[in-house]
Amino acid sequence: MKTTSIKYIVAIAFLSISASCSEFLDREPTSYSSSGFYKSEAAVEDGVSGIxxxxxxxxxxxLPFNIMLDHWTGLAFERAENTSIGAGGSLNPDNAVISQWWGANFNIISNANGVLTGVEPYLDQLEGKSKQYLAEARVLRAFAYCNLLTAFGKVPLFTKPVTSEEYNSTRTDEHVIIDFLLSDLDACLNDLPWMAENRGRVxxxxxxxIKSRLALLGGSLNYGGKGPEYFKIAAESANNVIGQRGLAVNFEDLFNKAGQQKADVRNxxxxxxxxSDQGVRKTHWIGFGQVSRNYGQTxxxxxxxxxxxxECTDGLRIDESPLYNPKTPWAxxxxxxxxxxxxHKDTVEGNTNGTESxxxxxxLDLYQPTTKFYNFTTNTWEIGTNxxxxxxxxxxxxxxxxxxxxxxKYSYEKIESIGTQTCNSILMRYAEILLTYAEAKIELNELDNSVYEAINQVRNRSKMPNISTDRIGNQEKMRQLVRRERKVELALEGIHFxxxxxxxxxxxxxxGPSYGYPLPTLATDGRVLQEGYDMVTPDMVPNFKKSxxxxxxxxxxxxxxxxKLKVRDQNRFWNDKFYLFPIPQRELDLAPLLGQNDGY
Incomplete structure (x- = not known):
């Protein structure tokens, strides 16, 4: 009997993909034993579709998992105070979401292992795209292991389907897992096209x-004492992609249905x-769960x-730029x-049902019980309940x-219903590749024009100026900039986790607590006498130099x-043990030899 987390399952491929995408997930492979199944290209494709x-x-x-991950960091938070599993009391071995994250990634791994092992007796007779599909299985396995290493540190390394007895083993050192995955990816690179013919495939x-992500993780945390070696691999891996793909023309196009149909966004x-909005629809609630209460949930x-x-448009941080006015921080x-x-005061556009009506x-208004709504029938603005x-x-x-x-981001949908969105959720894009290359080179102190060009490509796409001259040749200033760029470019994409x-x-x-907008002056009956931004003074600029x-x-x-500011999460706290999630108690009950991460 195999444990729930590593049981071999070929999941039902329940999707229908839109006409612009492949139909590779339209198949419905049933649950089967891998033994004797993978004798044809079609069978291998079905198995990989299950992964x-x-x-x-x-x-x-x-909600796609990558959207949730950044809400377990300081860049975002969930609705209820002090509940984030990134910090505070809910980060414990019994947390159901942590257990789910562990189990879901091992499910990907076990599915991949089932295909890769099941095909071994028939490798010599397979034709067509079989090798490509098997390479995809290896990439997906590496992706899942990257997720696990990031969240849990040491985890078991499984390369074949395992029994419950085999599962109850000690965890493998991080550098051993990374080295295996780097080598495994190298072995399958030539079996993959630079751009998948079918959208959604790796x-x-x-x-x-994935190689660059793994190596950047290993380099930053100096796994196995191999930090410089890993940074070099991260830079080389990212550099191999540079020039093979490109940036979309418009940043906004990446995160809505219409924009994602464009070739440059696909690139x-x-x-x-x-x-998908075709056939058996497959939708998500990204936007619905993060927009205004005027047409969704928050x-x-x-x-x-x-x-x-x-930054401000001059390329300076808000505490350094003469363009920044805390009274109008959006300008x-x-x-x-x-x-x-x-x-506050932004014009929000959306759709509640996917039709003109x-x-x-x-x-958007932070303070008043009413606000302006646009009447599309009369083409006039009207006052309504906020x-x-x-x-x-x-x-x-x-x-x-x-x-x-x-x-x-992911909410600006004017045509699709905010409650049944079908725009794709992006797990990796070319901008990350450019910034990973730059960061790895910066950590190696190999500052050259290729580093500046990689960052400038990302900045210039959004009309931001080139790297300032005072940063050229300065490792610390470049480290600061590439970290800043990764935050503002990749927020809500699961990367900051x-x-x-x-x-x-x-x-x-x-x-400490989470601070926010300037508070208003209220009358005794709760009416707003003066809005917060109207009371802001020039000295209300955050201090970035506490240390x-x-x-x-x-x-x-x-x-x-x-x-003077809105505050929440008064009881928020940090403990360094939170850098790793605890091993779920459910898994420890099944496999005691796994052991627990320190501090839990």
């Missing part, structure tokens, strides 16, 4: 991307979870720490600020449960004026 279907991991209600670009989006919020990381900012976040357009302030569910809104910001651990900045991001580490990592501190 892809196991990528649909919802760590919250109908390809050579993704394989190199940047290396690895995606595919959704369960996840961006943080002020993230908002204050975006003169890196365009990615406005592409990623909505805030479902279009909605209104002014559900973010004046409704039974207003306690969940960006004004109450949040700190004044809403995710615009690993970056926070690699950079060891969990204490900085979670050292050298705060400065390096762009960590804002609000102590000098925190009494």
């Amino acid at each position: 892809y279907s196991s990528l649909y991991i919802n760590l919250a209600a109908n 390809d050579r670009s993704v394989a190199y991307g 940047e989006a290396l690895f995606e979870i595919i959704y 369960g996840r919020h961006p943080s002020q720490l993230l908002a204050d990381t975006y 003169n900012r890196d365009p990615r600020f406005g592409y990623t976040l909505w805030m 479902g279009r909605i357009k209104f002014i 559900a973010d302030i004046n409704s039974g569910a207003a306690w969940t809104s960006f004004a109450n449960a949040g700190v004044g910001y809403i995710w615009k 690993g970056d926070m651990r690699r950079w060891k900045i969990g204490d900085l991001e979670n050292e 050298a580490r705060h400065d390096l990592n762009d960590m804002a501190n609000y102590d000098t004026y925190k009494s």
Whole structure:
């Protein structure tokens, strides 16, 4: 009898892919024993399709896993205070979401191992794209192991289906796992095209991307004392992709249905979870769970720490730029600020049912019980009830449960219903490859034009200026910049979950309460007498230089004026054991030899 987490299952491929995508997940392979099955290209394709279907991991209600990961860092948080499993009391071995994350990734691994092992007797007779499909299985296995290493550190290394007795073994050192995966990926690179013919499949670009992620993790944490070696591998792997793919013209196009149909977006989006509005629909609730209460729910919020990381248009941090005015913090900012976040007085557009009648357009308001809504029939603005302030569910809104910001990324859908979105969820894109290359080279102190060009490509796409001359040749200043770029470029994509651990900045991001927008002056009956931004004074600029580490990592501190700000998570705390998740108690009960991570 095999344990639940590593039991070999070929999941039902329940998807239908839109006409612009492949139909490779339309198949419905049934559960079967791998023995004697993989004798043909079609059988191998079916088995690998089952691995892809196991990528649909919802760590919250109908929410792709990568969206949830950054909410376990200081860049974002969940609706209820002090509940994030990235910090605080809910991070424990009995946490069901942690157990789910462990089990889901081992499910991918066991599915991949089942295919790779089941095909071994028939390798000599397989034809067509069989080798490509098997290479995809190896890439997906490496992807799952990268997720596990990032979250749990040492985990068991399984390369074949295992019995419960074999599962009850000790965990494998991180560098041993990484070395195996790097070698395994190298062995299959030539069996993959640079760009997958069928959207949603992994390809050579993704394989190199996973190599660079693994090596960047190993280099940053110096696994096995091999830090420099891993950084070199990370740089070389990323560099192999540079020039093979490219950036989309418009940043915003990456995160909505219409934009994702464009060829340049397809070129940047290396690895995606595919959704569909055709046939048997496959939808998600990314936008629905993070927009205004005026047309959705609000369960996840961006943080002020993230908002204050975006530079001004002159390329300077807000505490250094003469363009920054704390009274109008939305003005003169890196365009990615406005592409990623909505805030007070922004015009929000969306759709409630996917038809012309479902279009909605209104002014986001933090303070007032009414706001302006656009009437598309009369083409006029009208006053209506502001559900973010004046409704039974207003306690969940960006004004109450949040700190004044809403995710615009993945929410800016004017045609599709916000409750049944089918835009793809991106797991890896070319911008990450460029920034990984730059970071690895910076850590090696190999500062050259290729590093500056990689970062400038990402910045210039969003109309931000080139790297300033004072950073050229300065490793510390370049380290600061590439970390800043990874945050503002890749927020809400699950990347910072690993970056926070690699950079060891969990204490900085979670050292105290979450602060936000300036509070209003209220009358005794609760009416707003003066809105918060109207009362902001010039000195209300965060301090990024509380320590050298705060400065390096762009960590804002609000102590000098925190009494004037919205605050939540008063009891938030950090312990260094949180850099690794605990091994789920369920798994320890099944396999005691796994052992627990320190401190739990």
